[in-house]
Amino acid sequence: MKAWRVLCFAIVIFMVVGRGEQLAQNFYSSSCPNVESIVNQTVFTKFNQTFVTIPATLRLFFHDCFVEGADASIMISSPNGDAEKDAPDNISLAGDGFDTVIKAKTAVEAVCPGVVSCADILAIAARDVVVLAGGPFFNVELGRLDGLISKASEVAGNLPEPSNNLDQLNALFAKNNLTQLDMIALSGAHTLGFSHCSRFSNRLYNFSSSSPVDPSMNANYSQQMMQACPPNVDPRIAVDLDPVTPQTFDNVYYKNLVAGTGLLSSDEVLFTNPASQPTVNDFASNSSDFFAAFVTAMIKLGRVGVKTGSQGEIRKDCTAFNS
Ligand code: HEM
Ligand SMILES: *[C@@H]1O[C@H](CO)[C@@H](O)[C@H](O)[C@H]1NC(C)=O
Ligand SMILES: *[C@@H]1O[C@H](CO)[C@@H](O)[C@H](O)[C@H]1NC(C)=O
Ligand SMILES: *[C@@H]1O[C@H](CO)[C@@H](O)[C@H](O)[C@H]1NC(C)=O
Ligand SMILES: *[C@@H]1O[C@H](CO)[C@@H](O)[C@H](O)[C@H]1NC(C)=O
Ligand SMILES: *[C@@H]1O[C@H](CO)[C@@H](O)[C@H](O)[C@H]1NC(C)=O
Ligand SMILES: *[C@@H]1O[C@H](CO)[C@@H](O)[C@H](O)[C@H]1NC(C)=O
Ligand SMILES: CC(=O)N[C@H]1CO[C@H](CO)[C@@H](O)[C@@H]1O
Numbered sequence: 001m002k003a004w005r006v007l008c009f010a011i012v013i014f015m016v017v018g019r020g021e022q023l024a025q026n027f028y029s030s031s032c033p034n035v036e037s038i039v040n041q042t043v044f045t046k047f048n049q050t051f052v053t054i055p056a057t058l059r060l061f062f063h064d065c066f067v068e069g070a071d072a073s074i075m076i077s078s079p080n081g082d083a084e085k086d087a088p089d090n091i092s093l094a095g096d097g098f099d100t101v102i103k104a105k106t107a108v109e110a111v112c113p114g115v116v117s118c119a120d121i122l123a124i125a126a127r128d129v130v131v132l133a134g135g136p137f138f139n140v141e142l143g144r145l146d147g148l149i150s151k152a153s154e155v156a157g158n159l160p161e162p163s164n165n166l167d168q169l170n171a172l173f174a175k176n177n178l179t180q181l182d183m184i185a186l187s188g189a190h191t192l193g194f195s196h197c198s199r200f201s202n203r204l205y206n207f208s209s210s211s212p213v214d215p216s217m218n219a220n221y222s223q224q225m226m227q228a229c230p231p232n233v234d235p236r237i238a239v240d241l242d243p244v245t246p247q248t249f250d251n252v253y254y255k256n257l258v259a260g261t262g263l264l265s266s267d268e269v270l271f272t273n274p275a276s277q278p279t280v281n282d283f284a285s286n287s288s289d290f291f292a293a294f295v296t297a298m299i300k301l302g303r304v305g306v307k308t309g310s311q312g313e314i315r316k317d318c319t320a321f322n323s
Contacts, residue, residue, distance in 0.1 A: 023141035023306060027120075032112035036124055036140075042104040043128040046096070051247060054129040055193025056097030061126035062189065062301065063093060064119070066176060067158045069305015071147030072118035075101060075318040078150070087155035098319075100125055105318045118318035119144035123302045130298075133192055135249030136291040141302055145312025148321060162199045162264040166273040169266060176304045182297035184270055184279045188290055190263070191253040192246065194238035197229035200264050205231060216272045218260030225263075239263070254284035 028035045047053045064074035067084050075098065076083040085093065104121045120142045127140045160172050166180075173183040203214035204226050214222070221243070228239050240246035241263050242253050253267075257280050262268035270276045283290035313322050 023143045023303060025139045025141055027142035028112075028116060031115045032108065034111060035108055035116050035120075035142075038107050038111060039104045039121055039124040040128050042107050043100060043125050043132065046100050046103060047129070047132055050096055052094050052096045053100055054133050054247075055189075056094035057100045057122075057125050057129045058097075058189050058192065060093060060097035060101070061122050062186070063159060064122060065301050065304045066172075067155050068147055068149055068151075069307065070119055070123065070144055070302050071305065071307045071312060072101070072122055072144075072315065072318055073147040073150040075118055075122070076150035076321065077319040082152045083150040084152060084155055085150075087152040101318055109316070114314055114316065117144050117146045117312075117314050119146050119307075121318070127298070130249055130294075133247065133249035136295050138295040138298065141299060143306075144302075145307040145309075146315040146318075147307050147312055160266060162195075162266045163202070164266050164269075166269055166276055169269075176301070178297060178300055178304075180276060181279060181293055182300055184276055184283070185290065185293035185297045186301065187267060187270060188251070188253050188283065188294055190241040190267055191249055191251070193241050195241050195263055196235065196238045197233045198235060200225070201229055201231075201233075203265055204229065214265065214268075216260060216268050217262075221261040241267070251283050251287040251290045254280050254290065258284050 043053065043057070060074060061070075063084075064070060064072060067073065074084050074093075076085065078086065085098075101118060101122050104125055105116075105118055108116050108121060120140075123140050123142070123144070127138060131137050158172070158175075160169055164172070169183055170180050173179070173186075178186070203217055204222055206213040217225075224243075225239065229237065242256060243261060243263075244256060245252045253262075256262055257268060257271035260268070260271075262271065271280045283293070316322055
């Protein structure tokens with residue numbers, strides 16, 4: 001009799017304390033059972049309009065998770081221009097990623113109003129774009145709340161820079177509970193999308209010398225990049241991060257690193273540093289090892305800084321805090 005009460009009490013406590021803290025694949029199975037197919041539908045429609053949907057959404061998820069956690073803080077628009085998305089690093093966040101989440105939220109709200117967080121919609125959409133590009137399917141953990149903080153000033157120092165060395169990359173990912181293996185696998189997202197010339201032109205030009213600055217870049221590739229990105233190039237010009245299969249989620253990114261055709265210094269360093277080279281070699285030769293490591297790392301990325309209880313809310317509009 002008494003043990004029963006204690007057990008019931010324990011269960012109630014667990015339900016209250018544990019609520020939201022534990023992400024679950026079936027989180028919306030009774031409150032919004034079709035959420036994943038609704039998001040998938042929106043992502044597919046948007047992808048059918050523009051391929052940029054894919055890299056834009058994947059990168060948006062990464063930036064969201066690394067600043068204030070996986071809580072859709074990146075989605076907030078501030079009238080003062082001081083939200084996370086307003087930080088200098090944002091310039092390159094393609095608008096199509098934001099648009100994908102906003103459209104999916106509208107579609108989800110029409111069916112299950114006030115139930116599904118923007119953070120979860122972004123996590124589902126990020127998985128869907130990976131699948132659309134030919135990458136691995138995986139079940140997404142759900143149950144995040146949307147955050148209550150979004151500050152441009154918090155971005156600096158929390159996102160990796162293309163000039164980072166291996167130790168710097170590892171330190172930044174470790175802060176987010178991600179290992180070097182996770183970091184190398186997630187960098188494989190650069191099998192898709194573009195980089196603006198300014199993010200790697202320091203690898204091409206040394207104005208007091210005619211030889212390419214960065215000897216780890218394949219000489220033919222650096223010639224091509226110098227043509228694509230001449231000095232004083234229009235700052236809007238961007239080139240494929242994966243020059244071989246830019247629209248396919250595959251392990252060619254790692255083959256490129258082995259060949260010296262990684263575009264960013266932070267990409268190529270994964271091969272040139274002996275501490276990470278064995279993993280790059282493995283992913284370059286074994287696509288299923290890459291896919292498995294990528295899935296593991298994406299799930300861990302989605303657990304970063306998850307908000308619970310009074311730390312969050314289910315936003316009505318992904319771009320504004322509930323008032
Ligand atoms: C490891 C450290 C990383 C660094 C230093 C880095 C840096 C960059 C830079 C400089 C760009 C080019 C932005 C531009 O000029 O438009 C870029 C693009 C991109 N990044 Fe990363 N990134 C890193 C990790 C990641 C991760 C973990 C993901 C996702 C899982 C990711 C996804 C992407 C995607 C998809 C693009 C292409 C965006 C587009 O075409 O719109 N990156 N990244
Ligand atoms: C894809 O786009 C084409 C036109 O570009 C349109 O005819 C078709 O209905 C679209 N399909 C979906 C599923 O949105
Ligand atoms: C999205 O839906 C399409 C069919 O409409 C399906 O082929 C695809 O596997 C779905 N993607 C995901 C990630 O569930
Ligand atoms: C640029 O070239 C000059 C002359 O060859 C050399 O002294 C200098 O170290 C180079 N700078 C970089 C960043 O490679
Ligand atoms: C550059 O291209 C030429 C001609 O295709 C080839 O012979 C040479 O091996 C390439 N060099 C490098 C460093 O890949
Ligand atoms: C890839 O690695 C796995 C073990 O991680 C192994 O079972 C598989 O045979 C390897 N595939 C290839 C093509 O080497
Ligand atoms: C990392 O994991 C620890 C232990 O689970 C957790 O307390 C911490 O909040 C996590 N950090 C982030 C940034 O998610
Ligand atoms: C696309 C976008 O929102 N760009 C903004 C990024 O932030 C700078 C300020 O740092 C704004 O000037 C851009 O308009």
